[in-house]
Amino acid sequence: MNILGIHGGITLSQHDAAAALIVDGSLVCCIEEERLNRVKNPMGVLPVQSIRACLKEGNLSINDIDLIITPGETYNDIIPRTKEWITHQFGYSPNIKAMNHQTAHIASSFFQSGFDEAMCLSYDAWGDGLSGALAIASKKNGIKIIETFPKNKSLGIFYTTMTSFLGFKPNEDEYKVMGLAPYGKPNIDLSFFCKATNTGNDLDMSYYSQLRNPYPSQCESKYSSKLVEKIGNPRLNNSELTDHYKNLAASTQFTLEQCVISNVKYLHTLTNKKNLCLAGGVALNCSANGMISKLPFIEHLFVQPSSSDRGLALGCALFGAFYENEKIKPIKHVFYGPKIDNKKIESSIKLTGFKTRYLDDPAKEAAELLAKKKILGWFQGKSEFGPRALGHRSILADPGYPDMKDLINSKVKFREEYRPFAPSVLEEKYKSIFDLNEPSPYMTITCGVKDEWQSKIPATVHINNTARVQTVNDKIDPLYHSLIKSLENLNGRPVVLNTSFNIRGQPIVETPLEAISTFAGSGIDYLIMGNYLLQKK
Numbered sequence: 001m002n003i004l005g006i007h008g009g010i011t012l013s014q015h016d017a018a019a020a021l022i023v024d025g026s027l028v029c030c031i032e033e034e035r036l037n038r039v040k041n042p043m044g045v046l047p048v049q050s051i052r053a054c055l056k057e058g059n060l061s062i063n064d065i066d067l068i069i070t071p072g073e074t075y076n077d078i079i080p081r082t083k084e085w086i087t088h089q090f091g092y093s094p095n096i097k098a099m100n101h102q103t104a105h106i107a108s109s110f111f112q113s114g115f116d117e118a119m120c121l122s123y124d125a126w127g128d129g130l131s132g133a134l135a136i137a138s139k140k141n142g143i144k145i146i147e148t149f150p151k152n153k154s155l156g157i158f159y160t161t162m163t164s165f166l167g168f169k170p171n172e173d174e175y176k177v178m179g180l181a182p183y184g185k186p187n188i189d190l191s192f193f194c195k196a197t198n199t200g201n202d203l204d205m206s207y208y209s210q211l212r213n214p215y216p217s218q219c220e221s222k223y224s225s226k227l228v229e230k231i232g233n234p235r236l237n238n239s240e241l242t243d244h245y246k247n248l249a250a251s252t253q254f255t256l257e258q259c260v261i262s263n264v265k266y267l268h269t270l271t272n273k274k275n276l277c278l279a280g281g282v283a284l285n286c287s288a289n290g291m292i293s294k295l296p297f298i299e300h301l302f303v304q305p306s307s308s309d310r311g312l313a314l315g316c317a318l319f320g321a322f323y324e325n326e327k328i329k330p331i332k333h334v335f336y337g338p339k340i341d342n343k344k345i346e347s348s349i350k351l352t353g354f355k356t357r358y359l360d361d362p363a364k365e366a367a368e369l370l371a372k373k374k375i376l377g378w379f380q381g382k383s384e385f386g387p388r389a390l391g392h393r394s395i396l397a398d399p400g401y402p403d404m405k406d407l408i409n410s411k412v413k414f415r416e417e418y419r420p421f422a423p424s425v426l427e428e429k430y431k432s433i434f435d436l437n438e439p440s441p442y443m444t445i446t447c448g449v450k451d452e453w454q455s456k457i458p459a460t461v462h463i464n465n466t467a468r469v470q471t472v473n474d475k476i477d478p479l480y481h482s483l484i485k486s487l488e489n490l491n492g493r494p495v496v497l498n499t500s501f502n503i504r505g506q507p508i509v510e511t512p513l514e515a516i517s518t519f520a521g522s523g524i525d526y527l528i529m530g531n532y533l534l535q536k537k
Helices: 048-057 078-090 101-113 155-165 174-183 225-231 243-271 286-293 309-323 342-350 362-371 404-413 427-432 478-491 512-520
Strands: 002-007 018-023 026-032 067-071 095-099 117-127 130-138 142-149 194-197 200-203 275-279 300-303 355-358 376-379 393-397 422-426 446-448 466-468 470-472 495-500 526-529 532-535
Touching: 002 048, 002 309, 018 048, 018 309, 026 048, 026 309, 048 078, 067 078, 067 309, 078 095, 095 309, 101 117, 101 130, 101 142, 101 275, 101 300, 101 309, 117 155, 117 243, 117 309, 130 155, 130 243, 142 243, 142 309, 155 174, 155 200, 155 225, 155 243, 174 243, 174 286, 194 243, 200 243, 243 286, 275 286, 286 300, 286 446, 286 466, 342 512, 342 532, 362 376, 362 393, 362 478, 362 526, 376 512, 393 404, 404 495, 422 427, 422 466, 422 478, 427 470, 470 478, 478 495, 512 526
Parallel strands: 002 067, 067 095, 117 275, 275 300, 376 526, 422 470
Antiparallel strands: 002 018, 018 026, 117 130, 130 142, 194 200, 355 532, 376 393, 393 495, 422 495, 446 466, 526 532
């Protein structure tokens, strides 16, 4: 059975359009619209190019699709409108079903986790009128929703409001607040706005602006005048990050973590399960996930790598497959973008005039460049689904140089100096370097860096001595594993600095031409695509 999961902008406030294709229980393709239309986090956009990419990857036409599933079950017109635009774009519409936004989040996490059963938590701003849900799930019985959260419990609304107050772009820059938080002290009491309770958390919606609903612009404020009266003037975009605003970021993060922990504890009292699946935009908060992973009753934690709304398409496809009695094949990685082979790389290079050299062993050559303090663009195979580069569309560097973080932030990424970079580590070596309970292949959990390693990989250690780790398995990604292993042979460190192959404000590169353009327009020293090395004249 061919099942297409989609998510897109039926309303102007919807973001993170994407599509996912499952054929006979196997995930074939999953990609976000922003990777193809080249607009980061576009609002009100339908996943037209994503669907085309999925169909091409599956060698199918729209007529071959048996079922399309979309979130939005509370919209009375979701099915006829979806049918109308699918027909308009593709000439034909298959059968369409709608499901709940929060259930789709949970499905995206549980069915990818590999767990036989788990307790599940979804939390975000809101979708289908809800801000989250608690569930129990099993391979045998599927998903059973235990409890749902109304808007006045929304941790997503709390965090995006504070993101806006701190002068960042809401629904996009929340990770900047998380990265800034360790530079401040959590000494501002925000419990008047959001606070933990025995059953999760409460939120006072009067501090969130109600004026611009339901279609607020990202350029408008999310906070109400009441919040300004309570804690003072908001920060203007691009103005100085004073100690006050750093403390406010720290207090925002502290409040979120207290509420997240409370929700997980409450869920555990209802289910008594030891495996936990997380999804929804709030689940992208790696620092909070690190706190969850340390809870004594958590045996295994799976965080959906694409937890925000871009993961809804995958959740819809997986949910549909299960309830159509398709046996879902294991999903062991996130490399489900369109195929890119050496032929396409060769033709793209010919258009640019760059000097190239064919490499018999790109991993070994890459390691040798990194060991010489070169910054490297690394473009290999199918792209990652989700917001984080995991070794297929990455910018890499040797983390052993103390100034490397500042070099990449200033001359490559053109972004704020406080932003940290993640380490990719050989899976067989992570326990000796990081305080992690289990492998973390998707950069979804922040953990401590062991004392003896903090000075060895300084470019990937945040100011609070933590890191957002990616563990790399030799069977799942042998080429990237080989690169890190080769670098270890040269410098004794089984770790490489890994950041997404893009510059500030742009989506991660998807095609060879986009990789070459970013390489040419930034301070990246070399680019390796497939077996080809590109260097600047």
